[in-house]
Amino acid sequence: MAFNIGLSGLRASQVDLDVTGNNIANASTVGFKGSKAQFGDLYSSGFLSSGKMSVGSGVKVQDIKQSFAQGSISGTQNGLDMAIDGDGFFVLSNNGQVQYSRAGQFSIDKDGFVVNSQSMKVQGYQADGDGNLSGVRGDLQIDTDNLAPRRTTRFDSEVNLDSRESVLEVIRQSYEVNALDPSDATNPAEEDTLTFTYDDNRTSELTFNGDQQAREIAEQLNELPGVTASARTTYDIDPALIQPDTNFRIQGTDFSIPGAPDVADAGEALSWLQDAINASPLNTINATNQGGQLRLIDSRGNDLDISRVDDDGNLDQDGSGAAILDESVRGQVNELVLDRTVTVSSANGTDGLLATADPSVTRTNTFNPEDQRTYNHATSSTIYDSLGNPHTMTQYFVKEPVTGGESVWAMYIQIDGEDVGDPPFTTGEPTRARYELEFNSDGSIASVDGDPDGQVLISNWTPKDQSGQPNGSDGPLPIANGGQLPIADPPVSSNFAINMNETTQYGSSFGVVDQRQNGYTTGRLSGLDVSGEGVIFARYSNGQSQNLGQVSLATFANADGLSPVGDTNWVETFESGQPIFGAPSTGTLGSISASSVEESNVDLSQELVNLIIAQRNYQANAKTIETSDAVTQTIINLR
Missing domain, CATH: 2.60.98.20 (Flagellar hook protein FlgE)
Incomplete structure (x- = not known):
């Protein structure tokens, strides 16, 4: 009897040593949960036997119970590593077989699926193109393509x-401006000096002479702060001079009006010349029909030379030998505008450039x-x-x-x-x-x-x-x-x-x-982040971020009933009950710590102590067998 009791003790102590040794061996295994052997005594007494005098029959191993206590969480350099802080298990698919794990060492395979080191696919909730998470659980896949651009709406x-x-309120002071034209009997001034005075008492003087074109005068005026000037040259051609089969020379460019049948009358001749001038390289000159007269406008204020010539390019003459048309038209600074901080005076008064002493003032x-x-x-x-x-x-x-x-x-x-x-x-x-x-x-x-x-x-x-x-x-x-x-x-x-x-x-x-x-340009995937709710965020080179999916967790009514299948994974059993799936940080499920893993919950110091205890128990049970063997030998030796 004692021999069998000692043998049961040896077997139980061996199991205890095995469990302790397994815990020690996996002290550094991510997501590992330590186990403990649970023992029960044995009795050989029957239903009708006296319990007072019953002697035990030894010990048996009732269960190897795993402890699902939280392990320490430590950081890593992998953005997809995840640790569950609280209850729950990661859900993995192994070619259709569902397994559960606390080991969150994940990466992306060649097809973009989030997998563990055994290539099992992590289960989760996929996001649509706008980052909205669905409630349908499946293989979690990361889209590594460039982010398509989005227009601003x-x-x-x-x-x-x-x-x-x-x-x-903007104050505009506008002056009418005379032309400095020595040939003009009404304004014979050949030179004038304008003095501009600013509100900080600064002054600027500009002197102009009759040899300068209006364009040159306007350009000099526009160089002063607070001063704006524009120049213009206008000339109306006598419509009687514009006939079919006549030639005009404008700014050195010849225009030959064809005769009949292409151009039948004076009206068609005027239209032809207007279109030809506007289509020519003379881009500062515009021709318009003003009530039957052809008006030429040089928007820059250049002096305008115009003449009518014969087929040989010489001036076209009348019967008395005089040129029919040979004009040099002087441009004019048609407006001088000052802001409120500037005043102007003319050395020649109203006989010079300024046609009026006082400006017209507008407020706008x-x-x-x-x-x-x-x-x-x-x-x-x-x-x-x-x-x-x-x-x-x-x-x-x-x-x-x-x-x-x-x-x-x-x-x-x-x-x-x-x-x-x-x-x-x-x-x-x-x-x-x-x-x-x-x-x-x-x-x-x-x-x-x-x-x-x-x-x-x-x-x-x-x-x-x-x-x-x-x-x-x-x-x-x-x-x-x-x-x-x-x-x-x-x-x-x-x-x-x-x-x-x-x-x-x-x-x-x-x-x-x-x-x-809400718009953005295209972007390349530059990094991944995981939130406490298990949402995987993609960061792109254009500064945008987008939800790509969310990790799913599972919990059980009786986690102790799960069956370990190796690789730090468990499978569902009848004793564990059916899994309850959900998103992290919902219900009783824990949260996710990104770039972290859950260390083994094995207390190495305690396991070393347990190892000493198991060794002592083993030795004590062996002593029981040795003593029983000695007593048996003594009986055999009786003669």
Whole structure:
């Protein structure tokens, strides 16, 4: 009896040693859960035998129980390594067989699937093209392709407009200008000096003479700050001189009007000459029909030479031998405009360049994107067309006079420096895009162009390349052709909405609080991040990020009932119950620690102590067998 009891003890101690040794061997195995042998005593007494005098029959191993206590979490350098902080198991598919693990050492295989070191596919919830997670569980796959570009369809702009600012007012001082022409009997001045005085008492003097063309005078004037000048040369050709089969020489270029049947009469001759001049290399000269007269206009103010010549190129003469037409027309500075900080005086008074001593003064706050004095503030942002090309959208803000108690700002929009306003018809050049921002008395926005939702539609933007030509991306859909809010999904045009409903007008400095738009250019995958909810984020070279999927976890009513199958994996059994699947950090499931793994929960020091105890138990049971053998031998030796 004692011999069998000792043998059962040896067997139990051996199992204890095996379990302890297995724990020690896996002390550094990621996701490993330590086990402990559980023992029970044995009795050979029957149902009707006396329990008082029963002697035990030894020991048996009742169970090898695993401890699913949390292991330590340590960081790694792999972005796809994951550790579960709390309850739950990773769900793995091994060619259709589902296994469960706490070891989160994952990577991506050649097909983009997230797998463990045994090439088992991690299960999770895949995201669609917009990053929305589905509720359907399957193999988690990472799309490593480039991120396709996305056009801008919504632009949210939140700014504060300073209510203390005044309405801008531009003062324009305009002078009529004489021509310095020695041959002009009404204005014989051959030279004049203009003195410009600035509000800081600086002065600038420019001297002009009759040998200078109007173009040269205007160019000198435009070099001064606060001074704008334009020059022009105009000449009307006597229509009686324009006949079929006649020749004209303008600025050294000959124009030969054909005769019949190509040009039948004087009217056709005038039209022919007009078209020929406008199509010629004389790009500064424009010809127009002014009530039956052909008017030549040089927009630069160059002196204009014009004559009628014969077929040999000589001046065409009348019966008395005089030239029919041989004119040299003097150009004139037709307008001199000064801003409010400048005054001007002429050395010759009104006999010189200045036709009047006092300028005509106009006050205006007309918006001009090229003149910073005509708008209070401007801010620029990048938007994208359907091909992912970036473009610069600029918002200009102009404070308007208060009318009817309403506080109004005008917002102007330009893209790449061009107007994008909707034309009044289905086709036409873009108009200036202007929208009125009306504010309540508390500084909040009341409406934008009458829309209480604070949205405006940009519906006439044609994306262009650097040369100013359409770049092949989707073009505009004007309102007259069906353009409207909200933008269709998927979008089919360059239209987009600007949302201004968070804009304010407070008594503080102008500031851009926030500006967001939903477009971007194409991007390459540059990295992966995992959130605490197990969501895998892809980071792209264009600064965008997108959900690619979410890891699924499983929990069991009785995790102790799971059956280990090696590789730190378990499978479902009848005792474990069916798995309950869900996303991390939901229900009783734990959260995910990214770039981390869960270490083995084996306490190596405790296992070494257990090893000593198991060794002692083994030796003690062996002593029982040895003693029983000695007693038996003594009985055998009795004679």
